[in-house]
Amino acid sequence: MLKYPDVQKRVQEEMDSVVGRERLPKLSDKPNLPYTEAVIHETQRFGSIVFIAAPRFTRSEVKFRGYTFPKGTHILSNLYSVTRDPSIFDEPDVFKPERFLDGDGRVKKIPEQIVFGAGKRVCLGEQLARMELFIFYTHLMHRFSFKKPTDAGSLNTQPKLGGVLTPFPYDICAIAR
Incomplete structure (x- = not known):
């Protein structure tokens, strides 16, 4: 939100028009x-933050796009x-929340949005994580506005590589609304 x-x-x-200022947002x-x-x-x-899903292996021989993967292939x-x-997400390096809204302004599901993993065995905590993320984010946005300090340089949104992708350090001002 600092960058946008x-x-x-x-x-x-x-949030102000739906929830108002008198209470915090709820999952409902x-x-x-x-x-x-x-x-x-x-x-x-x-x-x-995760660029590679947990390893899986083939339970039987699999043919995919002209390749054959023997049983047991990781x-x-x-x-x-x-x-x-870019064939899935137009301008993938541009932050565009509207890509997740349909023509009527409703949230649309994009099957390739696989941040919790892919296939039948996605993260077991996905539903809980989605609920907690919604509550955490909306409570912060309801109570605070976030800004860069006046002496701060530009924000680097590229991930820092490691076991997981993490942001580079930066300073932030959280201003009560």
Whole structure:
């Protein structure tokens, strides 16, 4: 939200009109906050922290796109490459929450949004994580506006490589709303 203050403002306006200022957002508000949910999806796509899913192996011989994988072949899914694939996500290096909204402004599911893994065995905690992320994000956005300190340089949104993808350090100002 530091890098995209217009997005932050729109999220806060949506929450103020749906939730009001007298109470915090609840999970039951989620269907009425489509732009906010789209921002969460785009943040997960854009700032994915896991680039390779947990290893899997083939239980039998598999033929895929002209290749044959023998039984027992270890398979690694490159989640990062999918969430940055320009054939799936137009302008993948541009932060565009609107890509997760349909023509009527409702949240649309994009099957390639695989930040919790791919296939039948995605992360067991996905549903809990999605609920907690919604509550955590909306509570922060409801109570605070986030800005860069005046003396801060530009924000680097490229991930720092390691066991997981992490952001580079930066300073932040959280201003009570």
